[in-house]
Amino acid sequence: MILEDNIQTVQEDDFKSDLYVQAMLGKNNDKIDIRQVTLQVSKVAEISESEQHKLFEILNKFKFIIIQYEDSLHPQENFLALSKFFGLVKRHHRSDNNGIVAVENLYKSLDTKTSRSATNRMHPMHTDGSADIDPPKIVALQCEIPSQNGGFSQIVYGEEIYEYLIKNYPEELQNLFTNPVTIKNLGNKTDTRAIFIEKQGRILITFKADSLVSIEIPDKIKNAFQIIKNYVNDPNNQFIFKLKANQILILDNTSVLHGRTSFPDNEVRKLNRLWFDGISEYAHHLQFGFVPKSKLLNP
Numbered sequence: 001m002i003l004e005d006n007i008q009t010v011q012e013d014d015f016k017s018d019l020y021v022q023a024m025l026g027k028n029n030d031k032i033d034i035r036q037v038t039l040q041v042s043k044v045a046e047i048s049e050s051e052q053h054k055l056f057e058i059l060n061k062f063k064f065i066i067i068q069y070e071d072s073l074h075p076q077e078n079f080l081a082l083s084k085f086f087g088l089v090k091r092h093h094r095s096d097n098n099g100i101v102a103v104e105n106l107y108k109s110l111d112t113k114t115s116r117s118a119t120n121r122m123h124p125m126h127t128d129g130s131a132d133i134d135p136p137k138i139v140a141l142q143c144e145i146p147s148q149n150g151g152f153s154q155i156v157y158g159e160e161i162y163e164y165l166i167k168n169y170p171e172e173l174q175n176l177f178t179n180p181v182t183i184k185n186l187g188n189k190t191d192t193r194a195i196f197i198e199k200q201g202r203i204l205i206t207f208k209a210d211s212l213v214s215i216e217i218p219d220k221i222k223n224a225f226q227i228i229k230n231y232v233n234d235p236n237n238q239f240i241f242k243l244k245a246n247q248i249l250i251l252d253n254t255s256v257l258h259g260r261t262s263f264p265d266n267e268v269r270k271l272n273r274l275w276f277d278g279i280s281e282y283a284h285h286l287q288f289g290f291v292p293k294s295k296l297l298n299p
């Protein structure tokens with residue numbers, strides 16, 4: 001199976017393709033080979049023990065994994081089978097009966113009531129459920145139909161944001177632990193939480209900067225918030241790839257931010273999204289958050 005075509009040469013289009021071509025030469029696309037993070041299985045529900053072992057190994061090391069399964073008439077079965085590893089499905093205001101949220105261009109517009117995931121617009125870098133009191137630990141995105149142009153997945157490491165801040169803005173970083181941000185989403189959920197929190201020696205990140213949701217940022221961290229926003233939306237700090245049909249991207253939502261580039265109006269792109277609480281009989285295999293190399297004096 002050839003996986004190299006996950007990173008395709010982007011054609012000239014309206015979707016800032018030049019930037020993305022440049023980004024593919026950026027540091028994270030140099031560091032990570034898409035084949036290292038892709039696990040091929042026959043059916044998700046029938047994953048073998050050695051595949052399970054690899055799944056957790058890749059997820060703990062890279063904080064995300066792409067599972068590629070054999071073409072199936074029932075893609076949702078493959079998707080819902082993830083619950084065994086990642087726990088209960090957490091619902092969203094757009095969830096169907098199984099908890100699945102459609103990520104496709106349903107509205108062809110972007111107004112203040114439309115979720116970005118229901119449009120073809122770019123989705124700026126974020127963690128999911130940042131307005132939830134208890135955000136999902138695991139986010140899974142299943143690709144049924146990729147777009148031909150645009151619609152690239154982007155990932156940024158929370159640990160790299162942390163290291164960047166500790167090196168360049170240590171005082172600002174300190175303030176991020178103690179000055180919570182309040183986010184209210186379109187489903188009218190509100191949560192107040194610090195961008196970085198420390199839990200049992202590990203650091204967890206939550207971040208969203210999106211004009212569609214209401215975000216209250218304390219004055220003390222307004223500058224740091226902008227620094228993070230610039231850092232994460234710089235393609236040079238992202239890992240960029242195209243999710244293919246029959247692939248599921250699984251993210252540690254406490255360690256990495258994700259986003260996606262826009263895609264043309266006339267393209268059909270169809271993904272499904274699920275959120276998991278991370279509490280399963282396999283939970284002891286999962287290590288959420290990251291242990292930074294450099295430490296703050298009083299985190």
Ligand SMILES: O=C(O)CCC(=O)C(=O)O
Nearest residue numbers: 103117123128259260273
């Ligand atoms: O469309 C994508 O690839 C990502 C969508 C997303 O991040 C979301 O729905 O939360």
Ligand SMILES: [Fe+2]
Nearest residue numbers: 126127128258
């Ligand atoms: Fe998301």
